[in-house]
Amino acid sequence: NDQVKGIAYGNGLVTNYTYTKLGQTSTIRVKNGSTVLLYLAYSYNKTGTVGIVTGNITNTSGVSSKLKDQYRYDQLQRLLYANNTVGSLKTVLQYTYDTLGNRLSQTLNGVSTSYTYDSNNSELKTAMTTNGPSIFYSYYPNGNLKTSNVTVGGNTNHWSYAWNIPGNLLSVTNNTMVQGYYAYDGLGRRIEAKEGASTTFYSYTGTETLSDQFTSGASNNYVYANGLRIARMGEYVSTYYYHVDALGSTRLVTDANHSIVFSDSYQAYGQDNSPSGTEALKFTGKPVSQTTGLYYEYSRWYDPSIGRFISQDSDPGHRSDPQSLNYYVYVQNNPTSNTDPTGHFLIEALIGAAVGAAVGYGWCVASTGGWTSSECGYAALGGAASGALIGLTDGASLLLESGAGAGGALATDELVNTSDFFANTESVTTTITTDTTSSISTGATPVISSTSSGSTISIITDSSGQGASLTSKLFGGEDPLVVRGGLNTPQSLDTALLKGGISANSAPGATVEQLSQGLPHTNIGVTTVGSIRGIGGDVISDATDENPFHVIIVPGPGGTQELSALFDIRPNPWKVPR
Incomplete structure (x- = not known):
């Protein structure tokens, strides 16, 4: 049997x-x-x-x-x-x-x-x-x-x-x-x-x-x-x-x-x-x-x-x-x-x-x-x-x-070829190519890059194990803006975490005006994806039909205190009298 x-x-x-x-x-x-x-x-x-x-x-x-x-x-x-x-x-x-x-x-x-x-x-x-x-x-x-x-x-x-x-x-x-x-x-x-x-x-x-x-x-x-x-x-x-x-x-x-x-x-x-x-x-x-x-x-x-x-x-x-x-x-x-x-x-x-x-x-x-x-x-x-x-x-x-x-x-292909290592989100069609010259079981680390419709996504881990960028990188090689309504104090960010997550808007090539449209706040905080990842945090795409720019911000080890310091607080351009 x-x-x-x-x-x-x-x-x-x-x-x-x-x-x-x-x-x-x-x-x-x-x-x-x-x-x-x-x-x-x-x-x-x-x-x-x-x-x-x-x-x-x-x-x-x-x-x-x-x-x-x-x-x-x-x-x-x-x-x-x-x-x-x-x-x-x-x-x-x-x-x-x-x-x-x-x-x-x-x-x-x-x-x-x-x-x-x-x-x-x-x-x-x-x-x-x-x-x-x-x-x-x-x-x-x-x-x-x-x-x-x-x-x-x-x-x-x-x-x-x-x-x-x-x-x-x-x-x-x-x-x-x-x-x-x-x-x-x-x-x-x-x-x-x-x-x-x-x-x-x-x-x-x-x-x-x-x-x-x-x-x-x-x-x-x-x-x-x-x-x-x-x-x-x-x-x-x-x-x-x-x-x-x-x-x-x-x-x-x-x-x-x-x-x-x-x-x-x-x-x-x-x-x-x-x-x-x-x-x-x-x-x-x-x-x-x-x-x-x-x-x-x-x-x-x-x-x-x-x-x-x-x-x-x-x-x-x-x-x-x-x-x-x-x-x-x-x-x-x-x-x-x-x-x-x-x-x-x-x-x-x-x-x-x-x-x-x-x-x-x-x-x-x-x-x-x-x-x-x-x-x-x-x-x-x-x-x-x-x-x-x-x-x-x-x-x-x-x-x-x-x-x-x-x-x-x-089965052997699936073991050796880790081409599905970091598949993209459901809203993006992704083609992934993988260096499979070495079996994963030998300890070799895959080098993975992917190309999607409308943007290039790079998730590279060299064979030395260094340079691994955070996953969920959906924004290509540029450094997109991140816009969040309010003063973005540590206290307000903590409150957002307790309510389910720190929401914001971000997209490759989008301007502050585009990302702040619809935000009801008098003030907004502006930073970049790279700045957040620079403190060990991350920005995760969470697009919806109502808001294709929606993302979730993950704080770094320094918590909301360190994250708050990244935001440049400025007037919401949609609330400024024209």
């Missing part, structure tokens, strides 16, 4: 797999010689849900701990009870749900949290923990999370979320401190993340991260075999290897010397359980924000603390499956058996062929831009039929046939 039997890694470690007669993962064993670093044994209920997981896991100090997970479900296969034990740490969780799949209560080691919802659209309104935090949520009209106010002991933290028109998360702010800025390509993929003092740029293969590059000059390239992440290749020929469980969650990361640099078990909905070391790709193999705790699930962001996405699913679901009609719930409340590789499509991860299903679905989304299961579901089925890994020998890193029409040649 072409299910993977074993993997020999470049550092000498070996992973072996066994399966049930139904194709479910039975055991996973990671060994360094005769030493078992990770062992997981799965047993299943008659419904196919995971009943018990036993085994052992080794942490970064080399200490091996026994683990045991026990799960119970209701008649709809929704998780009711989870008992996770790692060494001496025991975590017991219990859940109840309403008929729509909304979580009504959670009990964590005896501490209860109750939840309330908007009866019209399943938006989470409150989460109240006994002798703990009280959280109040609000939403934009389109169902995207707007604020979450967390009160503990009389002190309140105000979290706010800003989105662009297609529904991509642009920023997360805690009180007045921005925790993250994000930019996306025309397919809605996150290609830039700015969290704290660190800015990271991403490219993709299907729905998975192919490479990430940091403004410090450091970078990582990821090696896959038919959708299974094998290794991360960093600078100075440093290579790290991923060892995952049946859900694809990263349980261990090892280096070239067999040392464990990351280890984690997880609670059922993805929160950490006895972690040691640090790693960006964790629960179900997805990237987690170090500043917000949110998981980036390709098209939406997932909050493991509430087991929900923070924006609505664009897939309307199916009446034949009522639990799929809830736009926020994660994998229909069965996180021990299912994953959601794109934020839209539930996959039964514990069937070995589901690796192929995830890949088939991912290739469909990447190649067609389809965002619904009706468009790409058949690709997932084709991928499942094609199966998972058929082998990995001699440390070779290659993509094997993934089914659903994505043959080996296409």
Whole structure:
């Protein structure tokens, strides 16, 4: 049935797999010689849900701990009870749900949290923990999370979320401190993340991260075999290897010397359980924000603390499956058996062929831009039929046939040719050419340039890793003006951030008069795209039918104080008596 039997890694470690007669993962064993670093044994209920997981896991100090997970479900296969034990740490969780799949209560080691919802659209309104935090949520009209106010002991933290028109998360702010800025390509993929003092740029293969590059000059390239992440290749020929469980969650990361640099078990909905070391790709193999705790699930962001996405699913679901009609719930409340590789499509991860299903679905989304299961579901089925890994020998890193029409040649082209690295926005037709003389897996950095109708877009990263300009550069080689109404004080810019983002007008070749037309303010602030990027900020196109000049300004590390100083305040030419 072409299910993977074993993997020999470049550092000498070996992973072996066994399966049930139904194709479910039975055991996973990671060994360094005769030493078992990770062992997981799965047993299943008659419904196919995971009943018990036993085994052992080794942490970064080399200490091996026994683990045991026990799960119970209701008649709809929704998780009711989870008992996770790692060494001496025991975590017991219990859940109840309403008929729509909304979580009504959670009990964590005896501490209860109750939840309330908007009866019209399943938006989470409150989460109240006994002798703990009280959280109040609000939403934009389109169902995207707007604020979450967390009160503990009389002190309140105000979290706010800003989105662009297609529904991509642009920023997360805690009180007045921005925790993250994000930019996306025309397919809605996150290609830039700015969290704290660190800015990271991403490219993709299907729905998975192919490479990430940091403004410090450091970078990582990821090696896959038919959708299974094998290794991360960093600078100075440093290579790290991923060892995952049946859900694809990263349980261990090892280096070239067999040392464990990351280890984690997880609670059922993805929160950490006895972690040691640090790693960006964790629960179900997805990237987690170090500043917000949110998981980036390709098209939406997932909050493991509430087991929900923070924006609505664009897939309307199916009446034949009522639990799929809830736009926020994660994998229909069965996180021990299912994953959601794109934020839209539930996959039964514990069937070995589901690796192929995830890949088939991912290739469909990447190649067609389809965002619904009706468009790409058949690709997932084709991928499942094609199966998972058929082998990995001699440390070779290659993509094997993934089914659903994505043959080996296409897969290899997608791995080597990163021509979709920085696709343009939906409003611009872009042709991108890429230097593909070196495989990305060798550590070579792609040199990318693109030409669009009406303007030239250059996104150049030389082979030394230097000179990487910020993504979302939609303005060519010139330095366009940026005009924003008002006095643009730090306080007014902070207020704009809290309300969803710092709006302005900008376009190549546009004059101050053109960009200020329609602004109601007596005064305007004028600066340039180059000045904003010079302080580490960015200007992101957010054009609408009503305002084709509209952009979002992302402050640099110096925040709104530094940004405010860039604006030349002058009278609005449309308000000056003529």
